[in-house]
Amino acid sequence: MKKLLFIILLITSFSNCKSSKSIAKKKKETVVKTETEPLLKADNITSYAKQFEGTRYKYGGTTKKGMDCSGLIYTSFKSEAISLPRTTKDLSIIGDWIDLKEVKKGDLLFFATKKNSRKVNHVGIVTSSQVGRVEFIHSTTSNGVITSELSERYWYFAFVQARRVL
Numbered sequence: 001m002k003k004l005l006f007i008i009l010l011i012t013s014f015s016n017c018k019s020s021k022s023i024a025k026k027k028k029e030t031v032v033k034t035e036t037e038p039l040l041k042a043d044n045i046t047s048y049a050k051q052f053e054g055t056r057y058k059y060g061g062t063t064k065k066g067m068d069c070s071g072l073i074y075t076s077f078k079s080e081a082i083s084l085p086r087t088t089k090d091l092s093i094i095g096d097w098i099d100l101k102e103v104k105k106g107d108l109l110f111f112a113t114k115k116n117s118r119k120v121n122h123v124g125i126v127t128s129s130q131v132g133r134v135e136f137i138h139s140t141t142s143n144g145v146i147t148s149e150l151s152e153r154y155w156y157f158a159f160v161q162a163r164r165v166l
Contacts, residue, residue, distance in 0.1 A: 038166040041080045042106025045166075046127045049076040049137045049145075056144040069123050069139045073108065076125060077165070084165065092120045095165035100150075103162045104129045109136050109150065111158040120160050124148070 049072055058066020062075045070088045077084045085091050092110050103109070103126050111122040124138030127147060134150040148155055 038106065041082070041166055042104070044080050045076045045082075045106055046125060046137065048079040049125055050127070050147075052139075052145045053137070053147065054144060055139070057139050057141045067139045067145055072137070072139045072145060073123055073125060082165070088121055088123045091123055092161070092163070095163040098162050098164050100134070100159070100162055103134055106164075106166045108163045108165060109134075110160045110163065111155065112160050113158050118160060122158070126162075 052064065052067055052072060052075075055064055055067045057068060059068050060071065061067045062071040067075070070086060070091060073091060074084055074086050085094060088110070091108060095108070098107065105126055105128065107126045107129075109124045109126060110120045111124075112118045112120055113122050122138065124136035126134060126136050128135040132151070135147055136150065137145065137147045139145045150156060150159060
């Protein structure tokens with residue numbers, strides 16, 4: 001009887017070891033998926049935002065009929081089920097601050113466009129980032145939704161910060 005109990009205990013302990021290995025393997029696969037997930041979301045978000053190129057500016061707008069800068073961010077991230085604040089001021093304090101050298105597709109760029117002010121009042125989404133060249137999509141009062149380069153004099157001097165929310 002003692003031998004039988006010992007054998008059952010031994011079999012149970014070996015079977016437990018085997019199942020823990022498969023759990024560890026599954027966890028590793030999940031980690032790999034979540035590392036690529038932000039890249040896919042960034043691609044989807046920027047592609048969605050590009051659908052609004054040419055849309056006229058409308059304060060408070062979030063549709064093809066009219067769009068403001070924070071509305072573009074709000075709507076584009078919402079397309080990937082990511083809930084963000086609606087205003088530029090509220091957007092400027094979420095996520096993580098990042099150095100301009102580290103920006104990548106899907107990051108947010110914030111600007112102060114009022115003369116003699118560093119108060120953030122404009123936002124755009126990075127669509128492309130290479131060394132020395134950062135492109136972003138945003139909605140301007142003069143041209144509506146457009147893609148610009150950070151190296152353009154106006155945007156370069158108005159730049160305040162970059163933030164990562166993905």
